[in-house]
Amino acid sequence: MTVDTVAQAEQDPELDQPYLELGLKDDEYAKVREILGRRPTQTELAMYSIMWSEHCSYKSSKVHLRQFGDLPAGDRLLVGMGENAGVVDVGEGLAVTFKVESHNHPSYVEPYQGAATGIGGIVRDILTMGARPVLVMDPLRFGDADHPDTKRVLPGIVAGIGGYGNCLGLPNIGGEVVFDPSYQGNPLVNALCLGVMPVDRIQLSAATGVGNIVVLLGAKTGRDGIGGVSVLASATFDADGPARRPSVQVGDPFMEKLLIEACLEMYDGKLVQGIQDLGGAGLTCALTETSAAGKSGMRAHLERVPLREASMEPHEVLASESQERMLAIVTPADLPAVLAIAEKWGVLATAIGEVIEGDRLVVTWHDEVVVDVPPGSLADDGPVYTRPLQRPDDQDSLVAQALPPYPVADAALLLRMIASPNLCSRRWVVEQYDRVVLGDTVLAWPEDAGVVRLSEETGLGVALATDGNGRYTRLDPYAGAQLALAEAYRNVAAIGAIPIAVTNCLNFGSPEDPAVMWQFAEATRGLADACRELGTPVTGGNVSFYNSTAGAAINPTPVVGVLGLLDDVARRTPMGWREPGESLLLLGETRDELGGSEWAWAEHRHIGGRPPVVDLAREKLLGEVLVAGSRDGMLSAAHDLSDGGLAQALVESALRHGIGARVVLPAGLEPFVQLFSESAGRALVAVPRSEELRFTEMCNARGLPCTRIGVTDGDALDVQDVLTVPLAELRSAYEGTLPALFGPLAGGTAQDPAGPAL
Amino acid sequence: MPARIGVVTFPGSLDDRDAQRAVRLAGAEAVALWHGDADLHGVDAVVLPGGFSYGDYLRCGAIARFAPVMATIVDAAAGGLPVLGICNGFQVLCESHLLPGALTRNQHLHFINRDQTLKIENATTDWTSAYDGGEQIVIPVKNGEGCYVADERTLDALEAEGRVIARYVGGNPNGSLRDIAGITNERGNVVGIMPHPEHAVEALTGPGTDGLGFFTSVLKALTNA
Numbered sequence: 001m002t003v004d005t006v007a008q009a010e011q012d013p014e015l016d017q018p019y020l021e022l023g024l025k026d027d028e029y030a031k032v033r034e035i036l037g038r039r040p041t042q043t044e045l046a047m048y049s050i051m052w053s054e055h056c057s058y059k060s061s062k063v064h065l066r067q068f069g070d071l072p073a074g075d076r077l078l079v080g081m082g083e084n085a086g087v088v089d090v091g092e093g094l095a096v097t098f099k100v101e102s103h104n105h106p107s108y109v110e111p112y113q114g115a116a117t118g119i120g121g122i123v124r125d126i127l128t129m130g131a132r133p134v135l136v137m138d139p140l141r142f143g144d145a146d147h148p149d150t151k152r153v154l155p156g157i158v159a160g161i162g163g164y165g166n167c168l169g170l171p172n173i174g175g176e177v178v179f180d181p182s183y184q185g186n187p188l189v190n191a192l193c194l195g196v197m198p199v200d201r202i203q204l205s206a207a208t209g210v211g212n213i214v215v216l217l218g219a220k221t222g223r224d225g226i227g228g229v230s231v232l233a234s235a236t237f238d239a240d241g242p243a244r245r246p247s248v249q250v251g252d253p254f255m256e257k258l259l260i261e262a263c264l265e266m267y268d269g270k271l272v273q274g275i276q277d278l279g280g281a282g283l284t285c286a287l288t289e290t291s292a293a294g295k296s297g298m299r300a301h302l303e304r305v306p307l308r309e310a311s312m313e314p315h316e317v318l319a320s321e322s323q324e325r326m327l328a329i330v331t332p333a334d335l336p337a338v339l340a341i342a343e344k345w346g347v348l349a350t351a352i353g354e355v356i357e358g359d360r361l362v363v364t365w366h367d368e369v370v371v372d373v374p375p376g377s378l379a380d381d382g383p384v385y386t387r388p389l390q391r392p393d394d395q396d397s398l399v400a401q402a403l404p405p406y407p408v409a410d411a412a413l414l415l416r417m418i419a420s421p422n423l424c425s426r427r428w429v430v431e432q433y434d435r436v437v438l439g440d441t442v443l444a445w446p447e448d449a450g451v452v453r454l455s456e457e458t459g460l461g462v463a464l465a466t467d468g469n470g471r472y473t474r475l476d477p478y479a480g481a482q483l484a485l486a487e488a489y490r491n492v493a494a495i496g497a498i499p500i501a502v503t504n505c506l507n508f509g510s511p512e513d514p515a516v517m518w519q520f521a522e523a524t525r526g527l528a529d530a531c532r533e534l535g536t537p538v539t540g541g542n543v544s545f546y547n548s549t550a551g552a553a554i555n556p557t558p559v560v561g562v563l564g565l566l567d568d569v570a571r572r573t574p575m576g577w578r579e580p581g582e583s584l585l586l587l588g589e590t591r592d593e594l595g596g597s598e599w600a601w602a603e604h605r606h607i608g609g610r611p612p613v614v615d616l617a618r619e620k621l622l623g624e625v626l627v628a629g630s631r632d633g634m635l636s637a638a639h640d641l642s643d644g645g646l647a648q649a650l651v652e653s654a655l656r657h658g659i660g661a662r663v664v665l666p667a668g669l670e671p672f673v674q675l676f677s678e679s680a681g682r683a684l685v686a687v688p689r690s691e692e693l694r695f696t697e698m699c700n701a702r703g704l705p706c707t708r709i710g711v712t713d714g715d716a717l718d719v720q721d722v723l724t725v726p727l728a729e730l731r732s733a734y735e736g737t738l739p740a741l742f743g744p745l746a747g748g749t750a751q752d753p754a755g756p757a758l
Numbered sequence: 759m760p761a762r763i764g765v766v767t768f769p770g771s772l773d774d775r776d777a778q779r780a781v782r783l784a785g786a787e788a789v790a791l792w793h794g795d796a797d798l799h800g801v802d803a804v805v806l807p808g809g810f811s812y813g814d815y816l817r818c819g820a821i822a823r824f825a826p827v828m829a830t831i832v833d834a835a836a837g838g839l840p841v842l843g844i845c846n847g848f849q850v851l852c853e854s855h856l857l858p859g860a861l862t863r864n865q866h867l868h869f870i871n872r873d874q875t876l877k878i879e880n881a882t883t884d885w886t887s888a889y890d891g892g893e894q895i896v897i898p899v900k901n902g903e904g905c906y907v908a909d910e911r912t913l914d915a916l917e918a919e920g921r922v923i924a925r926y927v928g929g930n931p932n933g934s935l936r937d938i939a940g941i942t943n944e945r946g947n948v949v950g951i952m953p954h955p956e957h958a959v960e961a962l963t964g965p966g967t968d969g970l971g972f973f974t975s976v977l978k979a980l981t982n983a
Binding site: 159162163166167168169252253254255257258346410430431432433434435436437438439440442453456569570743744745748 | 769770773775776779808809810812813814815831868869870871872898900902954956957960962963971982
């Protein structure tokens with residue numbers, strides 16, 4: 001094997017290089033030559049093509065993402081955007097770190113492994129910050145539920161998420177499942193992880209201290225995943241999509257579990273000076289980011305990397321995306337202790353390099369220099385594009401479209417709606433995830449937000465919800481992104497937690513399409529404005545571009561995760577009432593807002609009109625009332641109103657513990673609108689009679705509209721003069737859809753998964 | 759002095775901290791035991807927790823049974839040491855031949871996690887005496903390979919000797935033969951249970967506290983011993 005070295009590059013400066021095939025443009029290649037003062041070696045070329053890919057460099061999104069960095073940090077943010085994940089102070093000496101990321105294209109090519117390694121990757125990001133990962137969530141989007149390819153993709157993705165997360169021992173406490181034909185051929189697999197650590201255990205990625213040792217931990221390096229970021233994540237699919245399977249990584253959750261335990265033991269022993277996970281772009285990314293962050297020189301002896309295949313070439317070793325690997329910087333004195341911990345856990349640990357004087361990253365292969373670059377040029381100085389923006393041609397006509405005529409609300413409509421793929425029970429998916437491992441899960445699906453206890457002594461805990469609505473965002477990207485944030489914020493507040501921070505995964509089509517870039521620019525502007533108004537800083541996230549197949553982009557889908565804080569998880573408000581005779585109150589105002597609604601979609605496959613109006617001051621007020629209601633013990637249940645409107649919320653809350661409701665709709669809007677409108681800023685609460693006066697007086701005093709709409713009772717949902725449906729009938733409609741589409745899970749009657757059904 | 763109950767951690771154990779919590783909530787001291795250490799450190803009873811020991815890439819529990827700690831546990835169990843295997847721990851007990859039969863892939867081929875009703879069939883073992891015979895309890899089940907199988911003769915013998923300690927009620931989540939959720943050895947000191955009693959020890963985080971009885975049972979057994 002002849003390897004292209006720096007010496008050869010100097011001798012043979014005009015060698016024709018395949019930079020276009022590797023994804024670099026002409027001007028980008030010219031810039032590489034300018035930085036190096038010569039042509040890059042084959043290995044360097046591979047590194048630049050990876051690090052300057054859209055996925056790693058954020059070259060199209062950077063100018064827009066700056067808005068998030070400009071937001072007020074608040075007094076809880078310990079580490080902001082730029083590191084692997086943001087870190088938030090939650091009190092009691094504890095910090096949490098959380099982030100959501102995409103693994104969309106790999107999950108279409110190879111659903112099981114793509115989704116599994118999506119979980120693995122985000123978990124390592126959290127581990128890298130010094131935290132013990134304690135939960136995962138996954139917002140998922142698929143093509144039409146009854147499309148044949150969805151039958152291939154969905155079961156594999158769900159099994160992959162479960163297979164990896166369950167084996168890591170991380171409870172999966174929520175997420176989303178959305179069906180829409182725009183995701184056909186390009187499902188969205190977003191994965192969120194949250195970890196917790198003592199504040200003084202935060203780890204950073206900077207490699208400093210000349211003479212310190214660079215240690216590669218974890219799995220051997222193989223040929224899997226080569227080109228994952230440049231091939232899969234930074235280009236649109238064409239007809240040969242699934243043929244790209246060698247670009248998908250293969251996961252080993254057992255190795256990741258060992259890696260977690262080994263790293264945490266090293267952190268606790270204060271044995272690590274800097275650490276970086278190996279994810280997209282593998283060793284290339286880890287070496288350049290640690291040395292660039294530390295403003296240090298680094299030398300790596302590539303032949304020391306343990307390989308699965310001896311014939312691998314240096315550029316393959318550097319580009320491999322083999323999973324379950326970490327890069328640690330340790331002092332020579334601590335090296336024996338680090339190796340001993342690795343051995344205890346059965347984790348491979350290899351000293352592959354050292355921090356050196358100067359500011360060059362030098363990689364050798366059997367003593368020949370194959371890479372000699374300034375690491376910052378790869379990690380930080382990639383190209384930045386201000387892409388052209390163009391409001392889509394059909395935007396105005398889409399918004400101007402009239403909605404189909406409204407029907408008369410009746411039992412048949414309600415049953416069709418709750419059985420529709422986007423509103424039906426997600427039990428089929430969720431039962432394949434371990435939701436209780438670690439013993440701290442207080443709320444999980446189907447509750448509005450997942451809640452996990454951080455301290456057994458004090459009851460301190462966190463709440464998390466993720467939301468996104470591609471139809472709303474298609475109709476109005478600025479408002480759509482704000483509605484995603486507002487819904488997640490409302491979900492977190494509904495269980496009684498104070499929303500404190502935001503992460504986001506921005507799933508869009510090709511940035512080279514000005515119409516997509518306009519959607520992206522509008523959505524980021526909307527999200528940043530809303531975060532400022534709600535006082536929730538963005539701690540980090542991920543951009544996923546090129547989500548389009550055969551020229552058709554997905555609906556723009558910003559997925560927003562909101563972190564909330566509970567000083568005592570025992571006072572969480574659940575979504576369902578457990579007692580008959582409690583008052584049902586509707587908080588907020590219902591308007592005639594069915595543009596982009598589930599009703600328009602499920603009944604007419606119609607997308608048009610305007611999404612619901614955003615009123616962030618109202619969202620904030622509603623949140624304060626819900627948190628106060630929880631703190632003062634006034635609420636026995638609270639459920640946010642969103643997709644499917646009041647009707648959906650009534651059904652879900654009634655089915656939760658099998659107690660029905662008698663509802664009298666107020667005069668004014670027609671019953672159909674009151675039941676199915678998706679106006680934002682609303683919640684349904686159940687209040688014991690003894691608390692009703694106190695609660696309604698609080699709403700009045702704060703100026704939050706509060707309407708008594710009924711009482712919990714019986715074994716049916718009865719909306720006076722509109723419909724009456726027994727709970728058993730509602731349950732069979734609500735629960736039947738996914739098992740009918742994807743096959744039964746297990747025989748017998750299912751107990752309610754997060755609390756016994758009554 | 760409170761009883762000391764060991765919880766073994768294998769590489770890939772996941773519910774070990776949860777088992778320790780359940781032991782503490784029952785009023786005993788939890789002692790962490792390490793797979794590579796053959797010494798039981800004087801514990802009065804042992805829990806083999808749930809998880810995916812060694813990734814369960816071979817048969818579940820097939821590698822864990824060769825851990826140094828297991829050789830000691832097998833000997834001690836013969837001498838009457840109470841041993842509870844939960845989920846992966848149950849699989850390890852079967853692989854170690856402390857219990858008969860085997861746990862295979864769920865009939866429907868999916869991992870399944872739900873709150874499951876069980877009927878306690880034998881309330882006389884070291885781990886079930888806090889229950890009443892015939893009592894129904896709700897604890898979470900979560901496994902991919904929880905389908906209990908054995909040959910007909912073994913199943914008949916288990917039934918005849920009252921060694922089925924719990925059965926699934928209201929739906930069998932994994933296809934286990936004769937709805938078997940847990941069994942015991944002849945002496946009643948070794949119990950394997952597929953669902954997770956340690957995840958039903960606090961009303962806040964579980965479906966209830968029905969699982970605590972497994973851990974209070976063994977304390978009673980140790981006091982009476």
